[in-house]
Amino acid sequence: MAEFLRGKTVAVTGAGRGIGRAVALACAAEGAAVVVNDYGVGIDGSAPASEVADEVVKEIEAAGGRAVAVADDIATMAGGERVVRTAVEAFGRLDGVVCVAGILRERMLFNMSEQEWDPVIATHLKGTFTVFRAAAALMRQQGGGSLIGFTSGNHQGSVSQANYSAAKGGIISLVRSAALGLNKYGVTANCVAPVARTRMSANVPMELKEIGEPEDVAALVVYLLSDAAKEITGQVYTVAGPKIAVWAQPRELRAMYAASGSWTPERIADFLPGTVGVDPMPMLQQLEVMAKAAAAKERPNA
Numbered sequence: 001m002a003e004f005l006r007g008k009t010v011a012v013t014g015a016g017r018g019i020g021r022a023v024a025l026a027c028a029a030e031g032a033a034v035v036v037n038d039y040g041v042g043i044d045g046s047a048p049a050s051e052v053a054d055e056v057v058k059e060i061e062a063a064g065g066r067a068v069a070v071a072d073d074i075a076t077m078a079g080g081e082r083v084v085r086t087a088v089e090a091f092g093r094l095d096g097v098v099c100v101a102g103i104l105r106e107r108m109l110f111n112m113s114e115q116e117w118d119p120v121i122a123t124h125l126k127g128t129f130t131v132f133r134a135a136a137a138l139m140r141q142q143g144g145g146s147l148i149g150f151t152s153g154n155h156q157g158s159v160s161q162a163n164y165s166a167a168k169g170g171i172i173s174l175v176r177s178a179a180l181g182l183n184k185y186g187v188t189a190n191c192v193a194p195v196a197r198t199r200m201s202a203n204v205p206m207e208l209k210e211i212g213e214p215e216d217v218a219a220l221v222v223y224l225l226s227d228a229a230k231e232i233t234g235q236v237y238t239v240a241g242p243k244i245a246v247w248a249q250p251r252e253l254r255a256m257y258a259a260s261g262s263w264t265p266e267r268i269a270d271f272l273p274g275t276v277g278v279d280p281m282p283m284l285q286q287l288e289v290m291a292k293a294a295a296a297k298e299r300p301n302a
């Protein structure tokens with residue numbers, strides 16, 4: 001057994017399946033004690049089952065590692081708090097949290113219901129907040145720790161998953177806020193945008209050219225949780241099989257200033273197109289390709 005995370009305790013949400021499970025197994029294999037959280041729901045968030053988290057705990061124990069299950073819903077404050085409290089009660093400390101739990105309720109924006117919007121935002125964005133909130137309070141006292149959120153390339157926008165895209169964009173801003181607010185306490189916060197074969201990626205409505213396995217994602221997460229990455233904070237990394245890429249920080253591209261100190265709509269119309277202009281949206285250029293792939297029912301696992 002390798003020891004990249006020796007002596008650390010890590011909590012992973014959504015750790016019963018897919019990427020979360022691979023992260024939990026990898027953390028345990030690298031010497032961490034692991035809190036395995038999973039509400040055990042269907043891909044749309046329905047029908048919870050506690051066995052899903054228990055199974056991963058059994059797998060970790062069978063391999064000689066230490067783990068404890070929490071089957072709570074992390075979209076609730078109580079669930080997030082329980083994940084953190086369980087780490088302290090079972091293992092005496094918490095060094096890292098990895099918020100992987102997620103669901104999908106796909107629908108075009110003009111047809112999307114409140115029942116499709118709210119649970120997706122609650123699971124991804126609030127579900128990252130509840131765990132970060134409880135962990136940040138503890139890590140501030142401890143004087144260190146790592147917070148890892150899960151976003152998606154879809155944070156750039158999505159044709160049929162506006163709820164998911166909005167939640168994933170929100171997670172990036174939450175992570176950046178955590179990086180800023182906790183920097184002086186030695187706590188880092190970073191985001192991972194994975195592309196890996198799971199039940200969820202099998203439902204992505206577009207062709208995924210670059211894709212890997214959950215274990216590829218787990219390797220990056222273990223690195224970000226380790227002391228080797230303690231200077232890295234406020235970053236968003238894509239991992240897709242052999243590829244790891246860093247995303248740019250958002251920044252203003254070009255500016256224009258009103259000579260008189262204020263603009264009118266007419267003056268903006270005169271100057272904006274030729275000065276600040278636009279920044280072309282990469283996803284917009286891909287709409288046709290994505291529509292063709294969706295029509296052909298091309299799926300990464302198909």
Ligand SMILES: NC(=O)c1ccc[n+]([C@@H]2O[C@H](COP(=O)([O-])OP(=O)(O)OC[C@H]3O[C@@H](n4cnc5c(N)ncnc54)[C@H](O)[C@@H]3O)[C@@H](O)[C@H]2O)c1
Nearest residue numbers: 014017018019039040041074101102152195196198200201
């Ligand atoms: N697979 C990909 O290619 C891909 C791409 C981009 C982003 N992601 C993100 O990576 C993460 C993991 O995705 P995956 O593909 O492994 O999905 P998955 O469906 O295989 O696993 C998600 C797990 O989260 C659990 N979960 C859902 N709601 C929960 C809740 N309220 N509380 C606790 N657990 C809950 C589910 O029971 C499930 O076991 C998600 O956040 C997803 O949005 C995945």
